[in-house]
Amino acid sequence: MQDGEATTSSGEVKILKDLESPVEGRHLLIVEDIIDTGRTLRYLMDLLKHRKAASVKVITLLDKPSRRVIKNVEPDYTGFEVPNEFVVGYGLDFKQHYRNLPYIGVLKPEIYE
Numbered sequence: 001m002q003d004g005e006a007t008t009s010s011g012e013v014k015i016l017k018d019l020e021s022p023v024e025g026r027h028l029l030i031v032e033d034i035i036d037t038g039r040t041l042r043y044l045m046d047l048l049k050h051r052k053a054a055s056v057k058v059i060t061l062l063d064k065p066s067r068r069v070i071k072n073v074e075p076d077y078t079g080f081e082v083p084n085e086f087v088v089g090y091g092l093d094f095k096q097h098y099r100n101l102p103y104i105g106v107l108k109p110e111i112y113e
């Protein structure tokens, strides 16, 4: 939940579209594409706890643990760990480009520097 325009997180998490039904008493699975600083996940976990979810688990396609700022949020299930490089494809964008790539690639730094 960054601003979608950069390769570094703004640090601010904003909800653009909220859930349409209550989560109280429900067992939830958050499906993420990537976990980076952990700020998005921390925000969501706190929000869903506040809304009294019965349990919350997290699955992510990619995890970049070397970038973690928030220490006590970890996915329950991880597809792949990735190094500290900016990845695109499979839904992951850079300035709304490359989302549709049918593979995950590393964006060359000269594209965004």
Ligand SMILES: O=P(O)(O)OC[C@H]1O[C@H](OP(=O)(O)OP(=O)(O)O)[C@H](O)[C@@H]1O
Residues within 6 Å of the ligand: 001, 002, 003, 004, 009, 032, 033, 034, 035, 036, 037, 038, 039, 040, 041, 092, 093
């Ligand atoms: O661990 P964090 O540092 O919080 O980063 C992870 C978040 O960043 C990405 O979202 P992004 O803001 O790029 O939005 P998008 O999924 O709509 O492209 C990704 O989908 C995660 O939600």
Ligand SMILES: Nc1nc2[nH]cnc2c(=O)[nH]1
Residues within 6 Å of the ligand: 034, 035, 036, 064, 085, 086, 087, 088, 092, 093, 094
């Ligand atoms: N597209 C994309 N979004 C991210 N959000 C946090 N890390 C990344 C990344 O490597 N690529």
